[in-house]
Ligand SMILES: Nc1ncnc2c1ncn2[C@@H]1O[C@H](COP(=O)(O)OP(=O)(O)O)[C@@H](O)[C@H]1O
């Protein structure tokens with residue numbers, strides 16, 4: 001194929017509550033590969049996935065999936081496109097009125113006319129893959145967070161989609177389940193030549209399976225490349241993130257005025273608050 | 287001074303305009319929402335989803351509606367008797383109890399109880415599904431939550447409330463009979479025959495049913511829309527639940543006046 | 554989606570009970586009689602004044618309800634009220650030809666209804682016959698007026 005990119009994000013702008021979250025993001029996600037999108041919490045990774053899935057509409061820019069502009073598709077076509085993608089939500093998002101088995105069976109029941117016996121076999125196989133075949137009769141309320149996410153993964157792959165979006169798959173997993181999950185994502189992607197997008201801030205696990213990495217921060221792509229190239233990237237922000245250093249150019253804090261002013265209050269200093277805020281904002285920015 | 291006054295005036299007018307725009311915008315969203323939720327999932331699956339909601343919304347509201355109906359009928363008979371006896375017209379008790387129930391009390395009180403019992407539960411349930419991303423994940427699976435989650439609830443509410451209203455009337459009239467005939471000793475024959483000669487099926491029972499259908503539509507609509515449109519936090523859910531009960535009650539009482547004026551007021 | 558027989562059964566009972574309730578409201582409360590059971594026969598009677606008699610008012614004999622008023626029309630020829638009644642068919646051929654019909658009031662302010670009294674004629678009223686001997690409603694204002702005018706004359 002001449003154009004192997006499955007997802008193409010062009011010049012994406014998006015803001016929420018007056019705050020710009022993305023300003024000019026360009027991405028290209030190749031078909032049949034695992035692409036990781038990494039970035040600190042609150043940098044907009046979940047938001048980006050929702051934009052890809054068409055649940056949020058960008059202020060400007062486009063998202064092309066398999067050549068179709070997600071945000072210009074009529075509702076029907078969008079739902080048809082979505083039935084070819086699976087998404088693993090950060091919270092799992094299992095249907096609370098269905099048990100584990102029925103949750104995994106749900107996409108099969110609504111999108112296929114398979115006989116019950118076959119649905120049963122598929123569901124049990126998918127649950128086996130995530131190690132929860134024995135939990136099929138539990139309700140979502142009886143699962144731990146990590147288990148719920150694994151059931152959600154089984155549900156996301158129930159229809160054998162062409163594209164899976166994983167939102168933080170590794171958070172809250174014990175070391176064994178984590179290892180299994182990493183292998184599972186890799187196997188799924190290789191065996192079915194799935195296109196996978198993994199959003200995560202677990203660097204070690206993500207690097208071990210990703211073919212390509214995008215690093216987002218400050219509303220844009222900071223760096224991208226294969227894990228090897230990023231590991232030795234000269235940009236200070238990139239190496240800070242890749243090596244998990246606490247101090248560096250990427251701020252740990254959400255933008256805020258200096259701490260001493262919040263704690264002591266401006267009145268203690270007896271100066272005009274507005275004037276001080278104006279002078280401080282220049283120093284607080286960097 | 288003066289300029290401050292004008293600025294305040296302009297600000298408050300602008301504030302009013304802003305609120306007006308918000309209300310109209312919300313109404314627009316609610317209408318689009320309604321139009322897209324009318325059609326449910328087709329086939330046996332849709333019927334099963336609807337049946338489940340009928341159970342949740344209708345059957346489970348039955349107890350509170352019937353008990354309230356019984357007491358209201360009994361109180362009506364008791365109060366009516368003490369007034370009618372002064373005119374020597376206690377044989378008109380059946381007429382009074384049945385007409386009050388059929389025309390007004392059954393549709394209105396059943397709708398208010400329904401808003402409190404089923405409407406708030408619908409809002410909270412849909413809101414919680416939204417807050418836990420169940421609606422979003424359903425969308426991502428390629429299923430429209432409006433058709434699968436909202437439509438069955440909308441239809442269940444629309445069908446349930448008129449049925450509950452019938453139950454309310456029947457039980458209320460029976461309660462009136464118990465108090466009036468069995469306890470206070472109004473003659474059984476004149477209780478029923480007076481009722482029968484003054485209640486017209488289409489004008490009284492029929493109009494009561496029309497009221498009930500209108501209330502069912504409005505209350506369920508408010509409930510599911512508030513659930514679907516809320517801010518997905520625990521505070522957002524509790525606020526939306528309160529809004530459902532408040533808006534539904536106001537809408538029911540206001541619409542009741544309009545409908546009564548149209549049906550019985552010669553408007 | 555799992556099926557649940559108890560849920561479906563409960564909802565079925567709920568809907569059925571609603572329909573039965575509506576039937577109760579129709580038959581017992583509004584006094585609609587199923588027109589299929591035409592176990593009734595017609596009689597007519599003309600009154601010079603019916604007061605506030607309404608369609609579906611009771612028709613009684615000795616205080617027992619035996620039928621209902623079906624319609625009330627103005628007779629364009631004699632300008633009196635033609636009341637048509639539907640009576641229990643068990644009375645067909647039992648009421649003598651000289652029976653009387655009177656418009657009575659239940660209590661002082663109650664509803665108005667028709668009271669039938671049988672006479673002694675061996676011949677009986679048949680379906681569609683008219684009762685000739687009728688007594689109009691007592692209208693309170695007329696009574697008072699008569700009373701006042703008779704006082705003035707004295
Ligand atoms: N519903 C919302 N309304 C307003 N702001 C939001 C909302 N959801 C997320 N945000 C903001 O968007 C930013 C990105 O959030 P998110 O995509 O969830 O980050 P993460 O990278 O941790 O997944 C955050 O700063 C958050 O404050």
Ligand SMILES: [Mg+2]
Pocket residue numbers: 045046047090167168
């Ligand atoms: Mg996130």
